[in-house]
Amino acid sequence: MKEKECCSICSKKTDDGLYLLRIYICQACEKEMIQTSADDPKYQFFIEQMNKAHRTMIYS
Template sequence: MEQQTGQACIICGQEKEEGIVIVSHFICEECESEMVRTEAEDVKYNFFINRMKKINLRMHA
């Protein structure tokens, strides 16, 4: 787990110290943990998908 100092999570919006960074976007440890446990049928699944769309993963040619 990568240590961070007070970054806002793109999922919950709260400022946290521990989490991961994906393409310069911070996801707190709690949200990361909840996301990996969430089943596709769960109501929260679409919420997480929409939040993750903030991360631009397109490769530049």
Template sequence: MSHKDHCSICEKKTEKGIYLLRVYICEECEEEMINTPADDPKYEYFVKRMAKAHKSMIPS
């Protein structure tokens, strides 16, 4: 049986990905993030999704 986690970027449940500062990112999103230039509008989307994911890890 395989283990699946929810990607913090696309929210899909996947088996393959990485944890970056306790935030899970699927392989597809990781690849897209790596290849997105900073001047691309999608870059800002990734920054916001990562910030939201990190904030959710902080207990209230």
């Protein structure tokens, strides 16, 4: 049995996600990120979550 990974954006446990810049992201978030334009405030949220995940990865 494969252990489920936790999405770095929505923290949902899923096994259908993928690694984006070594950060695990579920399919739903990946789709949303692609559809969100860079001037959308939501886009900033995605970037923030990814930066946070990156920092956690480096210092853990």
